Amino acid sequence: MAAPAKPGLIVLAQLSRLRLQTSPCVGTSFVQLRNYAARKGKRAAVQKAKRAMAKTEEKKEWKPKRLLMKDEAFMGERPQATAEWLARRPTDDVYLRAFYPPPRLSVPDAVARLADVNAPEMYDNMDGYLYLKLHLDMRMEKKNKFLDAFKRTVMMPNYFEVKEEKTVLVLCKSLADQTKARDLGATLVGGTEIIKQLEKGKLDKGDYNTIIASNDIIPDLIVIRGYLRKQFPNTRNDSLGSDVGVMVHNYLNGVTMQAEKPAGVHSYANIVVPVGRLNMNPEELEANVKNMINQAMSHKPNRAFSDKFITRSLLTVPPGKENFDLNTESYIEAPKKSNKKDKQADAGEEEGAEESKMAATN
């Protein structure tokens, strides 16, 4: 029994035949006659925006939720650090360190303990570098704003040699300054001609760890501000000023401290920086530690989340794994009383402060 043909099918077939008969110019296909873009910059602008979007999107690796929360939570506030826990003191003469909060020592005390392990009979590492570890609270008053990681070279009150590779580009107009910088050991010294080379791509900014400039060359330097970006000379990290000689000397003989955030973390940062050698005088080491702590404190933003910018400070000597907590508060100097001028400077600084905006996640 053959089924009768469905009427709908017939109609469809007819339609398709109809369409075949129509001429292409009446059909749905659209032919572009103009061979130029209607709006010239449109495509470029769209592509630029796309590229910018791709840059800002962070690639997130999969992690168990437990670990993810651990990252995002602020590590300085550990759950066990309650007032009761911190007030706990040992009464036994032999005790496990895990049962009590770590003792907070002065620098000479901590150095004495580290010297015990690094004595010639044990690790034999008395000329090893003494490292200061600082844990920083990078949170701001606003919930999604955090202080950016920073880098700065600091002159130590007591000099010690650091094996750091330092390449400096010095830009200044006066010949006297140029010769001074050259004598001090700058990698490359020059004036406007160097700026032109940087502009044309004949010199690479990546070859230099820092760029130091004098005030007089700033109008010419502004042209390549977009190229230099974070390397643009700045008074805050002592790479812009009137006295080029002092700046170059301080950079080449100072110690570089760098706040680093672990991957995927915004709320805290760590600094690991050498402050001397173990065989130096403990008082000299103490002065260096005090200087380093106060230099780090100078980066505390006016609108910080809490007063405690440095949440923990430790001393250690690699390859030993022992860390000793320092009594940080005793080394922090009270900020100088600010008069009107300073206040204005502070306000300006705050506007220019490098703050990263984190996309509100979770």
Add this chain to the structure above:
Amino acid sequence: MLRVLSTLVRTRSPLFLTKTSPSSQTLLLDRQAACEGLEVHQTRNTWILKRKWTPPLNKLPRYEDDKRRRHLPSRFHVYELVEHRDSVPLKPLEVLLVENVEGIGMKGDIVKVKLNLARDQLLPSGQAVYCSPENLEDYADLIEKRKKEIEDAEGPTRSAFVETTLKYLQQMRLNITMNRNNPWTITKNHIAVSFRKAGVVVPEYAITMPNDPITSDNPRDFEIQLMVNRTDEVTVPCHMFLYASGNVNRAAPDDKGAYGKLAEAEMSTPDQPTNPSP
């Protein structure tokens, strides 16, 4: 649970639903007051809700058994969550210890502990009592005795953690890392430093060294005695490691004994036992 909710819903307070008697006309405006009015259930499954839309007075029933307006119109049955009692963290319980409890406290101490620890262990076993005014009166002597003990203490006093410390010391083996290039004789300071590296704080006076000295010429495993609080003695076996500072090839420790094959080959002489049993 549902019943509780329904009673809550039917109350007449326009802002908060409380389990106050239906006749009460109290208008509870702030959250604190609302929470105080509630009966706190042991099962902690109370939900405190708030009406999203406040009904005007003419929509409310006018008297107790107002048949005409038994229920509010459905639009007034939209609620917002104020608090769920189950999500509030439990506060620790204060108890008075009647016996020494390892890791928690000594006899006569008033300690804050987790609820489950108190209810499952301390209170039923009689190790602790509730910190009620009556109990504080009954055990006043015990508390005072403990206070005096702490105040008059000269030198180390026994804490609640001492048992755990002793257990840890009894099972531990102390690793002592000494230099392979430089001469040395092991002193109490070296032992104390090695203990510190292992997370145990030990004063030098608590250590008793073996009779024959251990020197770099004859490194070997040995045992030391520790006097904890000048009362409890523990023997701790010590295991030697030799660390080569500088760029010298390091002797890797192996399972057999004190030092690796390289060190063994270099140091072994017929007279000295270089591979002591662990």
